[in-house]
Amino acid sequence: MRFDSLNIPAYGPFTGYSLSFTPSAQDLHVIYGKNEAGKSSLLRAIHHLLYGIPNSTSDDFIHEYKKLRIGATVNNGDERLTFLRRKGNSGTLLDEHQNTIDEGKLKAFCGSVNAEFFTHMFGLSTDNLRAGATNLLSEKGELGALLFSASIGGSPIDAAITKLQIEADQLFAGSGRKANSIVAAYTSVTKHEKDSRSHSLSITEWKKLKRRLETAEKDFASKEKTLTDKRTRKTRVESLISAIPLIQQRKAAATQLAEITIPDLPSDFPERVRASQSSLATAESLISDTRTILKNKKEQLSEIAPFQSVLDDGPVLDWLHQAIAQHLDDIHNIDSAKRSLDKLHQEQLDQLERLNLPDVDTLTSLPETGNVKLASIKKLADSFAAAERAYDQARRDSKNTTRALKNETDKLSNLKDTDLSDELRDLEARVAEQNQNHKLAAEWIKTRDKTTAEIQKLTNQLGLCDLEPEAIPKLAVPAAAVLLDFESIKTQLAEDHRRAQAELDELTTNAVELESEIQAATNENSVVTLSNLHDSRQERDEQWTSLAAKILSKSEIAAEESTTFKMKMLDSDEVADSLREHAETHGQVKTLQNRLHTTHEKQKQTDDKLKRISKTQQEHDERWSKSSSFLADRTFICSELIEWREIWLTWCNHEADIALLNKKIDAHEANENNILDALREAFQNDNASYTALGMRLNETLTEAKSVKGERKAIAAGIESLATQQVNHQDALDIAEANLSKVADEWKICTETLELDDSQEHAAVVTSLELRHAAHTTNREITDSALAHKLILERISSYENKLEKYRDRHLPDSPVIDPAHPDITEKRLAELLSDAKVRKTGHDGIEKDIARLVETLEVKEHAKKSAKVEIQALLTTAQIDTAEQLPELLAQFERRKILQADLNHANSTLTNLAGSLTLDELVHQADSEESDALQVELQSLADDLRSLQDERDTARDTLKGVTSEYEDFSRADDHAANSKQLAANAVAKVVTDSERFIRLQHAIDFLKSQVEEYRKKTQGPMIQRTSEFFTKLTSGSFVGVAAQRDDKDATRINLVAQPHNPDAPNGIGETINTDALSEGTRDQLYLALRLAAIDIHLENHAPMPLILDDICMTFDEERSNAFFEILANLSEKTQVIVFTHHQHIATMAETFVKSEQILRLA
């Protein structure tokens, strides 16, 4: 892939910015821009263009985040793609028309180069070159992996291995708090298996338990039997003790029973006697009461008055009562009915007169129209009138359209012809474009003038007014780095000098102080030294030697000699004493003397150093003088020159800007002249100005456009009118046909109804409505006359009936008042109501009498039955009269109580007998003594207590063993369940281990592949790096070599091989990367990266290589070498170099054409 152009509508500092990359055999382009011109932004923009704008971009400081756009045209030899990148999460790739396009289209151009690979291989700045190279050279020593990744298109092999390793580790040991791993599962296996074993029941345990159970069962059975026997005897003794008094009671009751002689009677005999006696008394009382009531009722019946004749006429009297309201209405309405009939007759006479008819018969002979028919005739009359109006309107419209059409056709034929040539259209476009650029050009001129003024100002500032402008950029101004270096060294030397001087001064002061301290110490004490002691002792010894010789030779010794010797001895002793006494002071003095000596030494050294620094300063000043004397008439101090140089660089940049602006302005003016020539030729006017001709062109075009527009509008109007004319003619035809149809219908209608069709439609309709009203009135007269007659007949009939029944039932009442017949009617109604009430009372009493008679009969029967029952009971009891009954009943009750007592005693004794019969018990009780039984009972109770304890103990033992046995027999499943859980854990181990084994194989496999590849690729890679490195360092180094790491044999490091002509193979001792200077290290990094790219390009499609200020630490010679390498590389892929150094841009001119050097404004 290569870039044909970059187009950045909105991104970072760019607005509507574009760059074109002219194709050439050497596809190398240099983009020059000052600091802050946007080079780094441009590199980032290219990255985002290809791989998307990230969410966290900071390039929205001018353009709104959503409006960020970066575009380009790229080609891969066969195809070309123009696209834009917008900000967003998806669908961010757009075509020229801002439509979303598939990301795959661009991906096809990028091939295997993904974003990360592009960053560390193709979009290089010094920082990421160094970072990447550092990784490549030293990070973890995985050179093999990195070479491998580099060669296969950036596949992150390490990441893949790490990813697999993480999964494998997690499988094996788990992650976080989750104990979800092979190790945890295995622990679980062990735990559950142990649990299973500990809960298993062995056969031996089982057998032991069974034996214990049998023993416990036997023991319990024996104890239980003894206890039961004793309990049985105790119960028997207790029974006998209780039975003895009962047996006596039993005998007494039997005797009393024998004394009662009444016959055996049924158990309900007393109840039956009482019931019969009660029934008889009740019956007798009721019979007496009923007879009294019956007598009273009969008396009431005889007192009720007659009522039957009135009730027989009841239906007629009821009718008279119901019809009285209608009768009163009729009397009230008869007069108004007569008046209504008369009014209708009068109305009829009026209508006949208005219709001009002689009599009613003539009216009835005329055809009658109903309401519906009348409405349809009215509608027809309306339709007739509407059809006439529509016909008139259609005729008017048709006439108007025909007139308008003629007017428009005439207008069109009067319009003049105009034409517009392609040439003029082309000129219009060119003029428009040129005019649009005028504003821009004005800005350019303004900027140029401003910059020119600034450049003049800068020339003054620089003090270069005497110099030709062309010479200024060519001045041999030292590089900024050099100046900074000079300044730094100068400052450092001055600082060193200051420090050395300060040190010397301090040392001198120290020496003086030390000397005075020594002096003081020596003065204060008569200081003697070892040498004094030595001297005094030597003098003493010499004196002694002399004395001794004289003593030996027995020579005479002079007294003074002896004294002298004595003095010498005293002196030497004094010195020795003094030494002892002032030993500390001596030590101090000695120390001070030593320090003084050291201080003098240091003074000497510092003095030497000061001299060396001064010499270096002098040399530095000389070098500075040489470097800074590029202007014949001016010298600089370093800081001054740095400032001067900045102004000078600004001057150079301004000059370059002016040149660029001039180029643009010239192009703009040339274009305007070309257009002017074309205009002059088009309008055949050689002297007219650009503005005048432009206006003329504009007018011509406007006029032509106006005429054309008018013609188009009229033609459209004519077309519209023609259509209207056709429509109006159609409407006229329709209205005419409609009118004719309605007229025909109207004619038929008037003929059928015998109407005068010579009248207006409204008059005809009015006449017809009047006829309809007359017919209606006639029908109403007939109906009213009939109603009047019916009322008269109804009044007469009612009055006759009323009189008839008054006379029959109320002969003594007043005759009927014709105005108030209701008085008579009311009397008759009351008469009927009274009769009905009497009838109801009479019927009720009759019913009561019948019921009382029936009751009386029933009671008589009950009385008789009671008497029969009492007689039967007397017979059963074998007595004669009812009076004997109470005594009989008392004896009966006594016998019953005695029998119950006897039964109770027998029942209790039977219970006490237990397994014995009653007789056996009685017999045994008779033979036992009560006291003896009491004694035995006490003894038995004592035995039972101890036996009970023994039995309970045996039972508890059995219960315990049985519980254990049941527990075992319950077939507990704890062991089996633990075994199941262990099996589940094994399954987990197996499942995870299968994956683990595969992952480990995959990891091993990848590692072995990397190592294999390293072995295979390392050679070519190192060879290629060596070639580039040698070239970039201009032969200072002969290449690089791979060396095993001293500490880790698996690590491979790269070392540089310096050129050394004295060495047998020309290679000096290898240098570790860290020991190289910064510049050389950068060149090694670059060599390494270029080698990787070169190897990559052997097997992959080209991808633009972008280098952002890579060579800033390169000197001129190495920069030249750099460009030579890039020129070669650019034959394989497009190379774009960003620089902020003018001299680099200038240097590049040797390698590329001028159009390949672009400026970043």
Place this chain on the structure above:
Amino acid sequence: MFTFIHAADIHLDSPMLGLSQHDEAPVETIRGATRTALTRLVDLAIEREVNFILIAGDLYDGDWKDFRTGQVFVNEMRRLKAEQIPAYLIYGNHDAESQVTKDLILPDNVRVFPTNAPATVQHLDLPVSVHGQGFATRHVKDNLAANYPTPVENHFNIGLLHTNVGEREGYGDYAPSSLAQLVAHGYDYWALGHIHLRETLHKHPHVVYSGNTQGRSVRETDEKGCYVVSVNDELKVSGNEFVALDSVRWKNAQIDCSVMDSDHDLLQAIRTELTQSLDTSEGRLLAIRLTLTGHTKLHELFHSAHARLRAECQSIALDLDAEMLWIEDLRLKTQTLIDPAELANQDTLTALVLAALDNFDPTELPLPVQTLLNKLPEDARKALKSSLQPEETLDKESMRNDISAIVLQAIATSGPTQ
């Protein structure tokens, strides 16, 4: 005339194998599945009022020492005794080594055949003679059937035998016999045990394996139970009805992934498969192994996201019915859709990996695997044999296939800007 039940290979208290424990696994349901099967067997005998039952060996698991397991059997036999149903029993190879077998005191309705020689037992009320001999030791290589007594005349003769008829592969040479020999022996019904897959080898005379009563791993799929055999007045078998007794149903389901476009499709297919399988498991816990097959473009993705897929699969199972579904495993047997030659042309790395994989030997174990091997329990080592010592060409090919997919997909998904 009468009915009896033929069952075998109860393997009481033998655990269900291969079910990986997870947090929400329905452990309670699988606990005691073999006990449940025995209880159901006895319930069936009582409910159908059969005249007797036959158990053709392998009541227990050989190395199992918990006496309570024997007690379970005793308790169930007591229930039969209460209904006066006799049980005829021989010991199989697993029972021979079981401590439980030797010391258990069975109720008197259970008749255990001797192990030193064949014996005949006649039914007290029916013209039925049962002949049988149990295993004295775990490895009985003699043809026991050859010495079985001649049939009793006018009786329905049953041979109760634990054997590998026709020496089937994978079942060892336990008391080998041949079908022809059994058919010719003159018995009416051979009630066989040892092979866990039920099969009627011959009819009239009937030679029948009832299979085991409860499947114990994914190798023992589908219904497991016993036969209820009816015999008519002519002493001929008139019916042989299989009745399922299992409470855990094993299934091996294959899912063809060849037409799938995404893992979403796969999860949908898994959901469908599980739903359908649940519908056919008749209310039993379904332990299912899902094996993905087919040439699919998702092959590499499956290998990369195996753990995630397994978790999602488990999640679907929990969603559908946490109590009735247990995913035994999710196996990948898919094949890549990409032609290896085409793949090799795709990029350098793939070409390298593919070329190198041809010579890759999965028997050379990586160091961490060797470390793992030392920690693994014996059962797990056995289960992992095909991964640890892939002897068969098929095993090796399968390993290469898996590792290739893991390697390629790991590389393809490791870059941050893919």
